Amino acid sequence: MKLLFLQKYRLLLTLAMALAGSSPMLAHAAKLNFQAVDKNGSPMADVVVYATPVGMPLPASEKIDATISQNDMQFSPYVTAIRTGSQVKFPNYDKMEHHVKSFSAVKEFEIKTYERGVVPPPVIFDKPGIVIVYCLLHNWMRAYVLVLDTPYFVKTDQSGTAMLDKLPDGNYEIKAWHPNLGSIKPPLSQTVKVNDQSVPIKWQFDFVPVPRKSKSAGY
Numbered sequence: 001m002k003l004l005f006l007q008k009y010r011l012l013l014t015l016a017m018a019l020a021g022s023s024p025m026l027a028h029a030a031k032l033n034f035q036a037v038d039k040n041g042s043p044m045a046d047v048v049v050y051a052t053p054v055g056m057p058l059p060a061s062e063k064i065d066a067t068i069s070q071n072d073m074q075f076s077p078y079v080t081a082i083r084t085g086s087q088v089k090f091p092n093y094d095k096m097e098h099h100v101k102s103f104s105a106v107k108e109f110e111i112k113t114y115e116r117g118v119v120p121p122p123v124i125f126d127k128p129g130i131v132i133v134y135c136l137l138h139n140w141m142r143a144y145v146l147v148l149d150t151p152y153f154v155k156t157d158q159s160g161t162a163m164l165d166k167l168p169d170g171n172y173e174i175k176a177w178h179p180n181l182g183s184i185k186p187p188l189s190q191t192v193k194v195n196d197q198s199v200p201i202k203w204q205f206d207f208v209p210v211p212r213k214s215k216s217a218g219y
């Protein structure tokens with residue numbers, strides 16, 4: 001009986017907080033709409049847009065693991081964004097063998113030649129930065145992993161658009177990165193104040209993306 005009362009009390013308290021707008025669960029959450037275009041104004045896919053809170057701690061949300069498979073003699077997806085500490089699996093769905101290798105200082109690793117159906121132990125990316133993944137058997141195969149400390153990130157689709165929501169109010173440094181920038185050129189950057197509204201943000205890169213290499217292109 002006492003327990004039931006406590007539960008009821010807690011429910012009422014939650015409702016009261018919700019009505020008062022003070023519950024953290026119902027805090028204002030802004031929606032940011034992104035559009036990425038190239039030098040000529042054409043939509044750019046595979047742009048990772050990520051928001052880092054300024055003057056606020058990063059949330060301790062859980063890491064979300066990812067998969068980069070080998071399909072039709074390519075890595076899929078081409079670009080993957082993950083939070084620092086996440087794991088990535090590299091399953092091989094091709095008839096051919098692959099040999100996965102990274103030379104990046106952020107995460108150097110190697111998964112020696114393995115065949116279809118084999119799912120090697122996942123790779124843990126424990127430092128932020130950019131990791132380029134190669135196949136040592138097929139020199140056109142390449143994937144990019146962007147390892148981020150912030151959990152607020154999103155990737156543009158073929159229409160060059162992406163949307164980031166559930167951002168708590170505050171100031172954010174927002175960056176946009178594309179694989180053609182590699183790990184040398186800095187991403188585009190701007191600081192925005194996020195409050196309870198939808199904000200469109202347009203990014204224009206000063207280049208035209210280099211098409212992804214493929215076997216059929218003769219590489």
Ligand SMILES: [Cu+2]
Nearest residue numbers: 098135137138
């Ligand atoms: Cu390969």
